[in-house]
Amino acid sequence: MKLLKILPFLCLGSVYAQVPEAAQALFDRYQQAGDAQRGQALWQQQHNTAGKNRRCGSCHGDDLSQTGKHATTGKIIQPMALSVNPQRYQDPAKIEKWFKRNCQWTLGRECSPQEKADFLRYLIEK
Amino acid sequence: MRIFIIFMLSIQVVLADDLLDKFHDPQKQAGKADNGLYQQNCGECHMAYQPAFLPQASWATMMQAEQLSEHFGDNARLAEADRQAIEAYLTQNSRQGKHQSLRITEQAFFRDEHKEIPAKYLKNNPVPLLSQCNVCHQKASDGLYEDDFVTLPNHGRWEDD
Numbered sequence: 001m002k003l004l005k006i007l008p009f010l011c012l013g014s015v016y017a018q019v020p021e022a023a024q025a026l027f028d029r030y031q032q033a034g035d036a037q038r039g040q041a042l043w044q045q046q047h048n049t050a051g052k053n054r055r056c057g058s059c060h061g062d063d064l065s066q067t068g069k070h071a072t073t074g075k076i077i078q079p080m081a082l083s084v085n086p087q088r089y090q091d092p093a094k095i096e097k098w099f100k101r102n103c104q105w106t107l108g109r110e111c112s113p114q115e116k117a118d119f120l121r122y123l124i125e126k
Numbered sequence: 127m128r129i130f131i132i133f134m135l136s137i138q139v140v141l142a143d144d145l146l147d148k149f150h151d152p153q154k155q156a157g158k159a160d161n162g163l164y165q166q167n168c169g170e171c172h173m174a175y176q177p178a179f180l181p182q183a184s185w186a187t188m189m190q191a192e193q194l195s196e197h198f199g200d201n202a203r204l205a206e207a208d209r210q211a212i213e214a215y216l217t218q219n220s221r222q223g224k225h226q227s228l229r230i231t232e233q234a235f236f237r238d239e240h241k242e243i244p245a246k247y248l249k250n251n252p253v254p255l256l257s258q259c260n261v262c263h264q265k266a267s268d269g270l271y272e273d274d275f276v277t278l279p280n281h282g283r284w285e286d287d
Contacts, residue, residue: 072200073172074258101201 020082022092023124029092030113039122042115049108056106056119064126081126089124158269161215167204168212173260175230176269177216183225189213198228231256247281 019027027033043056054071061068064081079085089095099119103111111119159165159174168174177185187193189212195203204212223233230236231254240256248255260266265275 070171072198072254074254074261075170075172101203104201 019124020089022095023089023120025092026095026120027117030117032114032117034114034117034119034121036118036122036125039118039120042118043122047107049106054106056102058106059102064123080123082124083126089120095120158267161212163208164212164215167208168202171200171202172257173267175259177219178221179230179233179236180216180220180228181223181225182217182220184228185216185220186213187225188228189216229257243278247278251279 045055047054057068058071059068059077060080061077065079065084067079068077069075070077078087080088082088099111099116103109103115159169159176165174180188188197189209191203191206191209194209195201227233231240255261259271262276262278263271264277265271
């Protein structure tokens with residue numbers, strides 16, 4: 001009986017757990033929920049920046065559930081998929097800092113709020 | 127009186143030893159870079175190098191705001207408060223010496239310690255290998271660089287001969 005009462009809350013809890021608070025805060029700030037398919041296409045796109053072929057996978061690798069390797073320093077980067085790395089996407093300032101750096105490095109410019117929302121939706125659903 | 131002299135002498139020996147140690151080998155006891163803010167902000171693209179590997183003036187140069195946005199071709203820009211706190215941590219724990227290069231791997235002591243690694247070996251490993259201390263020094267993040275903990279990838283444990 002008691003279980004029945006809390007069951008709906010448990011379910012609610014698990015639905016919430018899928019979107020980290022920090023990511024939700026950013027969707028609110030960008031004023032859109034993002035689109036995972038567009039995010040994936042953007043993630044896989046090649047750019048010619050500073051005379052080199054660059055994409056997000058240059059450092060994060062192609063399989064988001066695996067570790068990546070920083071293109072210039074060689075440091076191992078922990079997996080980006082939230083499903084295998086629950087420590088990801090927990091701090092809006094960290095996410096914004098890296099969008100800024102990585103968009104600049106990869107695309108040669110900053111990303112728009114829509115692009116950032118799309119990236120983030122794709123990454124948290126992986 | 128004699129006891130006093132012996133006492134003073136032994137103090138001097140200890141002091142001199144200490145000084146020598148600091149002068150020649152601060153890098154051996156590099157210690158852990160035990161500053162959370164530093165680890166968080168300077169340990170993401172490469173390991174958080176111990177402050178004892180660069181002189182004060184080199185850290186101060188590297189940590190200027192404009193310099194950080196052009197950090198070895200990457201953008202390592204920080205919020206101003208973090209930048210100041212990290213600069214203070216690095217300069218206060220730096221090694222002695224004059225500014226020569228922003229790279230640890232170009233310091234004289236570093237060249238000296240690594241000159242026995244065959245050039246051919248370094249060439250065959252693509253990414254700037256020497257900057258990745260922890261690839262060979264298994265306990266680099268604990269500040270332990272002694273030869274007991276050195277392994278060259280695709281080559282095996284380092285045997286000094």
